Amino acid sequence: MADVELMTSPPIAASTKDEDLGLLKEVAARTAGISRLEMCIQCGTCGGSCPSAAAMDLTPRAVFALLRAGMREEALKSNTFWVCVSCYHCVVRCPQSVHIADVMYALKSMAIEANLYQDSTAPDFSHTFIGMVEDYGRSFEMGLAGIHYIKHFALRLPGMVPMATGMLTRGRMSLTPKRIKNMRQLRAILNRAKELEAEE
Amino acid sequence: MTRNQEERIGVYVCHCGTNIAGVVDVAQVAEWAAAKLQHRGVVIAREYKFMCSSLGQELIEKDIKELDLNRVVVAACSPHLHEKTFRTACANAGLNPFMCEMVSIREQVSWVHTDKSAATSKAMAMVSGGVERVRHHVPLEPLTVPIHPATLVVGGGIAGIQSALEIADAGHQVYVVEREPSIGGHMAQFDKTFPTLDCSACILTPKMVSVGTHPNVKLLTWSQVEKVEGYVGNFSVTIRKKARKIKEDLCTGCGICQEKCPKKVIDDVYEAGLGYRKAVYTPFPQAVPKFPVMDVANCTYYEKGTCKACEKFCPTDAIDFDQQDEILNVQVGNIILATGYDLFDARRISNYGYGRLPNVFSSLEFERLSNAAGPTNGQVVLRDGKTIPKSVGIVHCVGSRDRNYNNYCSVICCMQSIKFAHLVHERTGATVYNFYIDIRAAFKDYDEFYQRILEEGTQFIRGKVAEISDVPRVASEEGKLIIQVEDTLAGKQRRIPVDMVILSSGLQPRADSKATAKVFGISCSANGWYIEKHPKLDPVATMTEGIFIAGCAQGPKDIPASVAQGAAAAARVLGKIEQKEVALEPVRASVIEDQCSGCRICNGLCPFNAISFLEDRMVTEINPALCQGCGTCVAACPAGAIVGTGFSNEQVMAQIEGLMLMNIEPAEVIA
Amino acid sequence: MKDYLLYPGCSMEYSARAYALSLDAISGPLGLRLKELDDWNCCGATEYLGISRTPAYALIARNLAIAGQASNGTNDLVAPCSACYLNLAKADHYMQEQPQLGAKVNEALAVGELTYRPGSLNIRHLLDVIVNDVGLEEVEKHVVQPLSGLRLAPYLGCMVPRPDYGHRWSDHEFPTELDSLLKALGADVVDYPLKTECCGGHMPQIGPEMGFEMIRRLIASADRLETDAMVTMCPMCQLNLDAYQGETNQFFKTHFHMPILFFTQLMGLAFGIEPKELGFGLELVSARNVLDALGVKAPPETPPAPPKRARRPEGLPMPGPLPKGNPSEQKIREVV
């Protein structure tokens, strides 16, 4: 009994919460294509290449280290993958050919599921966007930006006005998107796809 | 093939520790063989921890004597590892060594299969195959051929120089073939060598000179091997000696021709593109031999038909514009390949800006820059030729450990970069940053050297450099090269402005290494490095008897390792020369004359010209010394009149029957 | 001239109308026959991929499936928008690399009575088609108003040269295709070092400060090279650099005036087509300076010599360009 106690009571220093060593595999499995995530040698090429690294709380490399360590919460609540701009610099430079950008997408969806993110701006933007796509089959980014600004950066709206009007007067922005003809088909496909994704 | 008395076969199954026993039930295999193959002549079947150990061998020898075995099957590792061992064991016990057959149940079974029962039954089948095969073995006497005492060394870098001198000093003839105008190789381009920082030229030049002057060395620079024929002990090599356009017998190497030559050319080889040479030139002052060569592609005379300045001024009329290439043929017994490496071309990594950003230098460029005999007399300056850098970034692993370029580690770059850091610090006092993924400072005194450079205040930043750019984001970056990198230990992206960047480019196989390998009939790894006979136990021999490799041709390595390998290869060659003759595997083809109808199907099939047709008797004959034992003619003879020892039809067919367990009642076959 | 299937993408309808108009105007003279896909849908940009994998790929693949049906005679699917181009290529690539994904996507498509066989289409970007299929010689033939004297910065953005599943581009970081096209139009092409840096993508929306900073970097660098206009091939890049330039200036108290044009608009100009038909005037940062420069220009004598990268006579020589056709030139990327 006592031994068991001893064995189960952890040294204070070590982080013990939700350490699961399957995490890395899990992420790899949820990534499109063959991620090669397990091949990361922590060289930092990704973090060095990233144009938006300045805005990241953790560099991609650091996130991968957390995944390897099985620290789910720490990894998923970082803003790294939300700030990722999908420029693929890291992907083409990675000496281990890790599909970094696609891992980022996988992490986004995992963070949303786990409801782990500090700032809802980015996830919201994605949701507004796909909401629109699921309703119309098309997107109209400027209208989208407008909506998004109203929600998150109301203060900045005045600054937006000249641009918005400019866009409107030039017919570069509309308030309703076109709707595709066969919306029923698209919805059916997306619904089936969602079921299939859920099966994982 | 006739077989002597009735077969008494011993079967020996090796555990190889757990290497085999971990997957294959060796005990079951042995029992099975003893029981099921008894009617095929198996009188004893044993299993043992390590058959290759002296105890294991004694076990076999004892059985041969006591049980009067006349055939032995050893189920263990690949014959390429231990066939010799067990043949010797048989010989010790008075049995002809060729009455032994090896079955590879490690490389072909336990190491590659996971399903234990499947692996075990495969092992049984393979043993059965071995037993059936060995029944058809016949005593053979190895063929011995004399070894020609001369040796060919290809490549005049430090590895080649070392092996040439070792052999020459032992009193044997050596031919050294070098395709550049002088020997010396890459080492001649360096200024200092790590970790001792002694002057490269100072330690290399004496060796070069003794190669040039050694009575036993025939030095052929500006030359290339075109053809290699024959086999161990008896190679016949065709060498093209390119026209120097200089009469070597008259030339004194005074160098006046170079002075007078009006044509300046960028020297891409010796000066790594950082300096100039003339159209007639010796690459560097200490060149061996001292004779210059004429660069026909760039010489004004060959372009325009006039000039001949060199000829006018040559005091000994040594210039010969009409000189032609010479084709030489030499006989040698052994060959050492020390063809070296190429530097990775950093222009391939466009985000490092080499070739686009003037002050990004390659490692070889920096070697020249820092070399007292180099274009700047050892002054470390920017591309403008005068400005001394105040901050320098040194990038490790350029083109190495990177699946986009070369996936292997180039071994020398870490120490080289640390050496650069020291030289820069010493010559300029600049702030030095080294960017690394891991510091690999194995081997004697290397880590100490690293420690010393740390003391000098070099900033080591752990992170693979992402990009080098000249586009400033802030004022402090104006006019600088910015090295963008993640400092993985700080976990932050950093942009470090510097005046100069040195790319520690990796090593890669010679562009033509595969072609060269073909000429000499050895094999290359997928990357293009030459493959050694055994990665641990036979690092300088190749699969091809009589051909050895040394230096970077075999894989990236530093100077001490290259020298050691050069010497090792020489020792192997000397060993062969001392044997005076070499025993060839008695795997040979021969013709049964009264079955040969002289149809001449086989006559055109032998690339070694071992097959000849005797018009008078209208039969074909095979010269055993020339025959390499490939067996193509054996397979081709329509009359079955050609037999091949060691791999006879009977042996192979019997082995197939055995593998398919045709020798056992189907009922008894273990699924 | 070949036929092509065209996937315009949502932006072409509004924010990138100039792109649509100018493409329309030049494809006639070039004999480009672009057949727009019937009832195509949004590719999901970079947003859907981050929400849920299979639906995201199904969304893209619906277009591929439609294209597959429409492809009689041609199997080249052309996208002018970088994000669309990448998404289409990505779906095609991963459906092969990861058969399970391919199977799932097709299972989803099946309910819409659609299916797509990965690898059956060539996904091409418009620039690739114009440079490699139409060819620069052909383009030059149509130039009546060379753009001589115009200093243009070729700006490709990220998603076309990277990750480049089809190995179609000369380099991941410094591709030369757009440069040579603009040269063919007679323009004075700036050696723009940030030609494949990121415009910020959705950053202006989700993290404006970072977004503006990324925009600033690009414009500042073009500005210091005395660029008359930046030439892009991506609606997203154009939008960010053009529409947010004002805000960026406010944010950093800078006064950049950098017109952002689509390469098709400049081709149109060189072909002597009316600026209006090319969507000039739709940009927020006016490109009048460009038109003026050409307007006042007398018909050019000899086109200006290319900017010389001469080695200073003293100083140390530079390594030459990487030899062409060098097999090692292409990066080896085994897919494990």
Add this chain to the structure above:
Amino acid sequence: MSENAKPKFAMYWAAACGGCEIAVLNTHEKILDVDATFEVVFWPVAMDAKYKDVEAMEDGSILLTLFNGGIRSDENEHIAKLLRRKSKLMVAFGSCANEGCIPGLANLSDSRELVHTAFNTITTDNPHEIYPMTSYDVPEGEIHIPTILPVLKTLAQVVDVDYFMPGCPPESHQIAAVIDLVIQAIQGKAQLPPKGSVIGAGSSTVCDECKRTRSVKSIKAFQRIWAIAAEPTVCLLEQGIPCNGPATRSGCDARCPAAGAQCIGCYGPADGVVDYGARLISSFASVIDSNDPVEIDRILDGLVDPTGQFYRFNLAGSLLRAAVPAWKKAKV
């Protein structure tokens, strides 16, 4: 004839064309020596005899049996075994008994197809799909006809054979020589060769006896004999004509090549050869003059029906013995 002490002689004709029998008669007056030396006890083609008479004989009482023909039916097999039991010397006589010969080509198809072809195709008008039955009840009782085996077998595949005498048919002078030898042996004047050896033929191949001049071979195209005017003195194979001579046992004096036709291989493989066809495949292919798969294919297109080319006589006697279908059906 009365019971004299003459050694007994038998000859049997299984699945074969009868050519072997004719060849024996072609020995002309030599046939008289046979009659003089032997008492012919069983020779269905030459004299009347019943199986039961043979069955009645004492085992090993027949000195010499020349068995020609392959084993196609259970009757063939029965008699082969019977004669083996009764004979001292069992000789596989002629190509059929040795290696299956032309009847052996039936092994390319399964036996039901054979029967069908024989009884219900153009050769036979059989609207009612009537096939022979192996047994049938008649008022006199049940009658039997032989049943056909799935694959034709060579004599050696069913019984132990003492000597092999190849040829389709064996050359008459060779037969004469063999008969002489046996008679001499009987009279103790000569030694018989060791059991299992090939008699009445050479040990090397047809090229040995072929007068055509030969040089190093390299085939750029295969020709059919009628397609070209073959050079009369040069090796046919070198002219691209697929001549089986190089792999075929000598003993026929190279009659075909001498007559300008390629050897088709009726004397079978030479000493120590396991598979006749394999030898030819290997040797023909080895001397094809190309390293390019496509070009090689083009050249091989000139070799119409390789299977027939290499296994015309030897199929039943080859390693594989029959085509896959034959075996597959046999397993049903």
Add this chain to the structure above:
Amino acid sequence: MTDAFEPTIIGFTCNWCSYRAADLAGTARIKYPANVRLVRLMCSGRLDPTFVFKALASGADGVMITGCHPGECHYLEQNYKALRRFQLMQRTLKGLGLESGRIKLLWASAAEGARFASEVAAFVEEIRALGPLHWGRADASEAVGAEVAEGPRLQEVSA
């Protein structure tokens, strides 16, 4: 062992490349199915078609012939002879009703351990898909007369 069909495959290897590739696969511990049993020859040029026929006649379901890559033969050019024989052998075996997929020619250098393993694995699956061969293992003495007589019974033919 599962009752799923486990094919037996005989593989002929060249002493200089493919046999060493197999060794390399071993030293690198690369796994592949146990269905292949290798025979070592000095060169693919030694490959006598007889060996292949022998293997098939002995019950092998497939045969794998391996040698050095074209132009890399240890004996300079003998692997080309193997190529030619392979092509003629394929044609002949086709005539004997064999699926061409049962015999495979593979070039593998001494460095290609991983490739060797994956090719073997692939081949095993191809053969598994083709099913058992059992050439010549059938009991050929079993008569089929009875079976062929299954047609309509012989009738009295009345005018």
